[in-house]
Amino acid sequence: MNARHALLLGALMLGACDQAPEPSAGFAGLGAEAAAFTQVERGRPLQFPADHGAHPGYRIEWWYVTANLSDAQGRDWGVQWTLFRSALRPGPDEPGWNSPNLWMGHAGLTSPFGHQSGETLARGGIGQAGVEAQPFRAWIDDWSLHSTAGEGLQHLQMQASGRDFRYRLQLDSDGPLVLHGEQGYSVKSGQGQASWYYSQPFYRVSGEIERAGQRYAVSGQAWLDREWSSQPLAADQKGWDWFSLHLDGGSKLMLFRVRQADGQHYRAGTWIAADGRSQALRGEQIQLDEQAWTRQANGRKVPTRWRVQVADHGVDVQVEAIQPRAWMGTSFPYWEGPVRLKGSPGGRGYLEMTGY
Numbered sequence: 001m002n003a004r005h006a007l008l009l010g011a012l013m014l015g016a017c018d019q020a021p022e023p024s025a026g027f028a029g030l031g032a033e034a035a036a037f038t039q040v041e042r043g044r045p046l047q048f049p050a051d052h053g054a055h056p057g058y059r060i061e062w063w064y065v066t067a068n069l070s071d072a073q074g075r076d077w078g079v080q081w082t083l084f085r086s087a088l089r090p091g092p093d094e095p096g097w098n099s100p101n102l103w104m105g106h107a108g109l110t111s112p113f114g115h116q117s118g119e120t121l122a123r124g125g126i127g128q129a130g131v132e133a134q135p136f137r138a139w140i141d142d143w144s145l146h147s148t149a150g151e152g153l154q155h156l157q158m159q160a161s162g163r164d165f166r167y168r169l170q171l172d173s174d175g176p177l178v179l180h181g182e183q184g185y186s187v188k189s190g191q192g193q194a195s196w197y198y199s200q201p202f203y204r205v206s207g208e209i210e211r212a213g214q215r216y217a218v219s220g221q222a223w224l225d226r227e228w229s230s231q232p233l234a235a236d237q238k239g240w241d242w243f244s245l246h247l248d249g250g251s252k253l254m255l256f257r258v259r260q261a262d263g264q265h266y267r268a269g270t271w272i273a274a275d276g277r278s279q280a281l282r283g284e285q286i287q288l289d290e291q292a293w294t295r296q297a298n299g300r301k302v303p304t305r306w307r308v309q310v311a312d313h314g315v316d317v318q319v320e321a322i323q324p325r326a327w328m329g330t331s332f333p334y335w336e337g338p339v340r341l342k343g344s345p346g347g348r349g350y351l352e353m354t355g356y
Contacts, residue, residue: 037087040058042185046183049133049136054130059086060230060232063225065158066244066336067171067220078338079169080108081158083139093124095125097123097126103122104122105119105140107162110338111209113212115337135147154172155170157170165211167208168207169207171222175200177200178200184198187268189234194232197227201252202252205218205219205220237261239356242256242351245347245348247315248347253271254272255268256268268280285311287309288307288308296335302327305320316343
């Protein structure tokens with residue numbers, strides 16, 4: 001890590017919770033108090049395209065894309081593109097080093113040959129990173145996610161690179177945005193912590209991946225998540241398990257479990273029909289059971305095979321990682337990778353697990 005990255009990492013840790021995260025502040029400090037920042041409250045209707053952009057009053061937000069892809073030989077690939085904004089203090093962006101915004105980008109590539117990841121860090125106010133709502137553009141260094149037509153998120157181009165890999169993909173969707181929870185108000189704990197959360201899960205993808213000097217034409221499906229908050233976790237929540245699943249037949253399923261220290265984990269999700277109609281799922285409708293664990297290169301163990309059940313919608317599947325060692329060795333490390341679904345119905349998707 002060079003000196004610039006070391007300094008930025010220290011600032012990111014401070015910016016995540018106004019001070020270095022305490023052990024009781026939840027994963028990555030996201031359970032720390034944030035009274036000075038705007039709070040997530042019911043009754044605020046989401047507004048587009050404005051909400052595709054940054055929200056300077058809130059402490060943390062992200063733009064997150066995962067893609068399940070196949071090459072000409074039918075082999076599975078997975079791609080992740082993420083941009084995080086963390087604020088040192090609330091308020092609008094300012095030019096130069098007075099900007100309160102800190103930015104972090106993550107890129108992941110899961111291939112038939114293994115898993116690779118990249119990270120880049122930036123300070124706001126100097127043009128190195130940012131997000132514009134209309135037309136939509138998100139960038140950090142030479143990584144970008146931007147609209148190629150229209151005002152919204154229907155048509156995007158996405159590119160990023162890491163050590164010995166890069167990708168450039170076109171994402172196109174004619175499906176609607178999906179608002180999670182109560183019209184985008186997504187509760188994350190029994191104590192009421194929440195975020196604003198919506199998705200575009202209907203992308204068709206085409207493009208090219210380069211790995212180890214070899215190029216591969218790929219196509220498939222992608223899912224974009226947008227989320228922002230000032231305190232998305234309770235102090236006793238240590239991490240989460242998040243599923244975005246493309247089911248055979250065209251339906252989609254988003255599920256998450258936020259793990260609590262007392263074992264009473266918080267669960268919620270969204271059922272998304274093939275035509276875009278959605279229904280919020282309560283915790284008692286969702287069953288998530290770990291079936292097999294994999295030790296990562298750094299010695300941590302994570303569950304890489306699950307049984308997922310949503311009886312009300314006829315879902316009973318085994319979800320298994322395509323590459324069990326898809327560990328993101330980033331500043332705040334976590335597991336993220338593509339999964340296959342076996343059972344009723346089949347499909348593909350992505351799994352993210354933090355706090356292990």
